[in-house]
Amino acid sequence: MISKSLAMKVLNAALATGGDYAEIYIEETKSSSFTLENGKVEAVGGGLSFGAGIRILRGIRSVYGYTSDLSPKSLLDLAAKLAGSYDGERQIEVTSVKKQKVKIINPIVNPVLETPAEEKIAYLKECYEITASVSPKLVRIIDGLSSYRKKIEIFIAEGPVAKQFENFEERTRVVMTAVAADESGQIETSFKGPGRFEGWDYFTKVLDYKGAAKQVGEKALLMLGAKECPSGEYTVVIAKGWGGVLFHEACGHPLEASATARNLSVFSGKIGEQIASPLVSAYDDGSIPNEWGSNNIDSEGNPTQKNQLIKDGICVGYMVDRSNGRRIGMEPNGTARRQSYRYAPTSRMSNTYIAAGNDNPEDIIADTKLGIYVADFGGGSVEPTTGEFNFSASEAYIIRDGKIAEPVKGCTLIGRGDQILLNIDRVGNDLELGQGMCGAASGSIPVNVGQPTIRISKIIVGGRGGKLE
Amino acid sequence: MNMQKFFELAKARGIEESQVQIGKSSSLSIRLFHREIDSYKVSSSQYILACGVYNGRFGSASTQKLTADAFEYLIDQIILSATYSEKPNEVGIFKGSEKYHPRNLFNKQLGQIPVEKKLATLREVEEAIYAADPRITDADGVSYSESESVSEFYNSYGLKLRQRTNHYAFVAGAVARDGEETKTYYDIFFDNDFSKFDKEKFVKGVVEKALKKFGGQPCLSGKYPTIIDHDVASSLIGYFLSSTIADEVQRGSSMLKGKLGQKIASRKLTIEERPLAKTLFYSYFDDEGVATQNKAIVKNGVLQTYLYNRETAKKDGVESTGNGFWAGSKIGTDVGQIFVKPGKQSFDEMIADIHEGVYITEVAGLGTGMNAQSGDFSCQAEGYMIRDGKIAEPLNLITLSGNLLKMLMDLKGFDNNPVLDSGGTSIANMYIKSMSIGGK
Numbered sequence: 001m002i003s004k005s006l007a008m009k010v011l012n013a014a015l016a017t018g019g020d021y022a023e024i025y026i027e028e029t030k031s032s033s034f035t036l037e038n039g040k041v042e043a044v045g046g047g048l049s050f051g052a053g054i055r056i057l058r059g060i061r062s063v064y065g066y067t068s069d070l071s072p073k074s075l076l077d078l079a080a081k082l083a084g085s086y087d088g089e090r091q092i093e094v095t096s097v098k099k100q101k102v103k104i105i106n107p108i109v110n111p112v113l114e115t116p117a118e119e120k121i122a123y124l125k126e127c128y129e130i131t132a133s134v135s136p137k138l139v140r141i142i143d144g145l146s147s148y149r150k151k152i153e154i155f156i157a158e159g160p161v162a163k164q165f166e167n168f169e170e171r172t173r174v175v176m177t178a179v180a181a182d183e184s185g186q187i188e189t190s191f192k193g194p195g196r197f198e199g200w201d202y203f204t205k206v207l208d209y210k211g212a213a214k215q216v217g218e219k220a221l222l223m224l225g226a227k228e229c230p231s232g233e234y235t236v237v238i239a240k241g242w243g244g245v246l247f248h249e250a251c252g253h254p255l256e257a258s259a260t261a262r263n264l265s266v267f268s269g270k271i272g273e274q275i276a277s278p279l280v281s282a283y284d285d286g287s288i289p290n291e292w293g294s295n296n297i298d299s300e301g302n303p304t305q306k307n308q309l310i311k312d313g314i315c316v317g318y319m320v321d322r323s324n325g326r327r328i329g330m331e332p333n334g335t336a337r338r339q340s341y342r343y344a345p346t347s348r349m350s351n352t353y354i355a356a357g358n359d360n361p362e363d364i365i366a367d368t369k370l371g372i373y374v375a376d377f378g379g380g381s382v383e384p385t386t387g388e389f390n391f392s393a394s395e396a397y398i399i400r401d402g403k404i405a406e407p408v409k410g411c412t413l414i415g416r417g418d419q420i421l422l423n424i425d426r427v428g429n430d431l432e433l434g435q436g437m438c439g440a441a442s443g444s445i446p447v448n449v450g451q452p453t454i455r456i457s458k459i460i461v462g463g464r465g466g467k468l469e
Numbered sequence: 470m471n472m473q474k475f476f477e478l479a480k481a482r483g484i485e486e487s488q489v490q491i492g493k494s495s496s497l498s499i500r501l502f503h504r505e506i507d508s509y510k511v512s513s514s515q516y517i518l519a520c521g522v523y524n525g526r527f528g529s530a531s532t533q534k535l536t537a538d539a540f541e542y543l544i545d546q547i548i549l550s551a552t553y554s555e556k557p558n559e560v561g562i563f564k565g566s567e568k569y570h571p572r573n574l575f576n577k578q579l580g581q582i583p584v585e586k587k588l589a590t591l592r593e594v595e596e597a598i599y600a601a602d603p604r605i606t607d608a609d610g611v612s613y614s615e616s617e618s619v620s621e622f623y624n625s626y627g628l629k630l631r632q633r634t635n636h637y638a639f640v641a642g643a644v645a646r647d648g649e650e651t652k653t654y655y656d657i658f659f660d661n662d663f664s665k666f667d668k669e670k671f672v673k674g675v676v677e678k679a680l681k682k683f684g685g686q687p688c689l690s691g692k693y694p695t696i697i698d699h700d701v702a703s704s705l706i707g708y709f710l711s712s713t714i715a716d717e718v719q720r721g722s723s724m725l726k727g728k729l730g731q732k733i734a735s736r737k738l739t740i741e742e743r744p745l746a747k748t749l750f751y752s753y754f755d756d757e758g759v760a761t762q763n764k765a766i767v768k769n770g771v772l773q774t775y776l777y778n779r780e781t782a783k784k785d786g787v788e789s790t791g792n793g794f795w796a797g798s799k800i801g802t803d804v805g806q807i808f809v810k811p812g813k814q815s816f817d818e819m820i821a822d823i824h825e826g827v828y829i830t831e832v833a834g835l836g837t838g839m840n841a842q843s844g845d846f847s848c849q850a851e852g853y854m855i856r857d858g859k860i861a862e863p864l865n866l867i868t869l870s871g872n873l874l875k876m877l878m879d880l881k882g883f884d885n886n887p888v889l890d891s892g893g894t895s896i897a898n899m900y901i902k903s904m905s906i907g908g909k
Contacts, residue, residue, distance in 0.1 A: 041555040045798025046546040050534035063509040068533045085509045139721040179722045187842040231690045231907030379837035385653045390834035390849030412847035462847045462868020462907030
């Protein structure tokens with residue numbers, strides 16, 4: 001999006017005061033959204049996000065700036081301003097720019113942004129009809145489709161030959177919300193949001209959108225009749241797929257180098273030590289083709305890869321970006337991500353999951369006398385320094401005598417990641433991924449969470465329903 | 470940019486009436502870590518948001534690419550957006566309010582203070598955190614940031630409005646370690662008058678609040694009289710206010726449907742929206758160009774009004790309350806700065822009659838633990854026990870659960886020390902008769 005010669009000038013301006021790494025990240029993102037309220041198109045949105053971010057590293061110091069004005073003057077001014085915060089001698093003079101090959105692991109067939117609007121609207125109307133047919137108690141049904149295509153150009157200078165990368169991201173998400181209300185004034189909401197780094201064919205031919213549209217309606221109704229969740233310390237079975245948000249919060253964030261490299265994580269310095277039950281192995285893999293959290297290359301030009309984080313309960317790796325990697329002498333491993341040019345990249349998760357174990361999920365429930373089964377989640381959060389995390393169930397049931405019994409609502413699970421992972425005593429063989437958005441220092445980014453059905457021997461459950469009996 | 474040209478081009482393409490908002494902002498932020506500048510960030514950015522009525526339908530578009538073809542892009546998008554909309558536009562573009570209350574609260578001096586002075590203050594903050602106690606092992610997220618923005622509003626009826634604002638913020642966290650225990654506390658101070666920053670007071674608060682957490686344990690699960698710290702109370706009131714949005718009420722997804730003029734909370738609750746109050750959150754027009762106004766939303770427990778944009782107001786046969794703000798690609802509804810009426814007692818007086826209760830100082834996970842439609846919530850919390858009218862041992866890893874409407878019915882009052890937080894809500898510590906606490 002800018003010429004090689006301008007990139008070279010900007011990089012040299014950035015490196016004038018002793019920086020040992022300079023990067024220009026340029027982005028043009030086209031987005032489109034359709035929102036239907038009760039089956040009628042209410043809002044059609046289109047937008048263009050555009051700008052460049054410049055980052056200069058010097059040792060473990062980092063400076064970053066961005067602008068939405070890509071004129072040569074604006075970029076050179078920004079580079080000079082940022083360079084002004086260092087006061088060393090030039091170490092690197094860029095003399096040429098070489099374009100790098102980017103391996104496309106996320107091919108796009110039939111791009112969603114180029115699919116006729118009529119087709120997308122008809123798809124959403126079909127979703128609406130399916131949800132609406134579930135019950136007249138569904139007072140409000142919102143169906144949406146949002147897509148974006150991000151064109152990215154990165155220039156990186158660490159020596160006289162700067163590297164140029166051209167990349168793209170293209171993601172689409174279907175969002176379905178159903179609101180159920182009854183005569184007594186009770187209101188419950190449910191949500192489904194399947195998404196992919198893939199073209200329109202996936203959404204029409206592979207995704208079970210009809211099933212999702214039915215489930216979203218059924219779930220809102222089910223919660224309408226649910227009792228309040230009990231509170232106290234209980235055995236909890238967590239369903240496959242979105243249940244992985246537990247691992248995402250409790251373990252994923254504290255294993256990002258942005259926390260571990262600063263000794264600000266419960267898992268700082270724990271490589272080689274047992275941090276989870278021996279039944280647990282876990283990965284972060286940004287290279288699974290076309291998954292929601294996948295990328296061809298990361299935000300620092302490195303190819304994405306499968307990184308093992310935990311092997312049989314032992315911590316074996318972190319997610320490492322360049323800047324934080326320098327603090328702990330670790331090489332970056334393709335995990336630097338950012339929401340947009342407005343954010344400096346840092347180590348982030350992509351598709352993060354607990355690997356499949358040996359148990360049949362039915363057996364895990366059958367072997368639980370009294371506890372709680374969490375079938376679906378709203379999301380959660382963590383403070384990596386203390387390891388304290390929480391996450392909220394959006395669909396949960398009591399387990400009595402090895403069977404799933406009555407549904408409960410208003411269920412929150414809390415704990416410390418370094419303790420809870422040790423309490424996992426069953427791991428199922430039914431691994432599945434689920435899509436979400438993850439917010440942290442470098443913005444809100446798409447991630448997959450995932451796990452098979454697992455059981456936690458004890459965890460604090462918060463609800464308004466008194467003691468579980 | 471020549472806005473008249475935009476309106477002419479739009480009209481020539483069949484967009485009868487339209488409006489344009491242009492925003493420009495710049496910012497600076499510096500973060501320290503282990504006595505070094507860890508991150509230094511500067512930015513300048515701009516955007517245009519435009520919307521209009523085409524064939525009786527509303528269309529909108531936005532761009533950050535302010536090149537020569539920006540107007541054409543916006544016009545194409547508005548037409549596309551309107552073409553597929555199935556919702557007839559009932560209100561069109563606003564011609565203008567009778568009276569506006571513009572006020573210049575931009576602080577020129579902030580930008581004139583050299584960055585070196587701001588950095589020096591930041592370094593002092595970091596040093597003071599380290600020096601406060603040997604158990605402080607890290608000062609985390611110690612940062613200074615400032616930003617300046619100007620937003621301009623134009624429409625095809627000749628309405629022109631402009632607002633310029635700036636502010637700065639200091640953020641700092643203390644990480645304290647004692648044996649196996651790690652505790653953290655983070656705080657923010659913001660203003661646009663640099664001289665108002667009291668470094669000693671700020672650092673003292675951060676450090677003390679981190680250190681006091683040592684030894685925190687869950688309490689026994691049960692129902693307790695509960696004091697909710699102003700910060701947490703502010704979030705809870707924020708969710709409550711989302712149910713006063715007329716759009717939610719009209720679509721049947723608000724717990725306040727049919728409750729206008731009714732008692733929905735204890736008589737101790739009075740909530741006012743004061744967008745025109747002279748603070749950093751002052752704002753005199755909304756995204757439809759409607760003049761904002763101060764008003765009571767809840768008075769002595771009785772719901773006074775819903776919050777309207779022009780479209781939802783027309784549906785209910787009332788005037789817009791000046792709460793029309795962009796939500797995605799349509800004009801939705803949002804809340805300006807909020808003032809919750811404080812009580813008369815001090816904090817110590819308020820808790821004096823609590824034999825055994827809980828004081829909640831922080832929560833986490835409310836974003837996903839809150840069902841804003843039903844008002845049911847459950848989240849991670851920490852704080853202290855209250856025993857015999859005094860703050861006692863720290864509590865950690867507990868849950869706070871409740872229902873917003875029931876909680877506000879059970880409201881016993883507020884103390885007399887309201888704080889205006891970084892979200893634009895002024896509220897004091899809140900006393901609730903009974904709430905569910907989950908623990909051991």
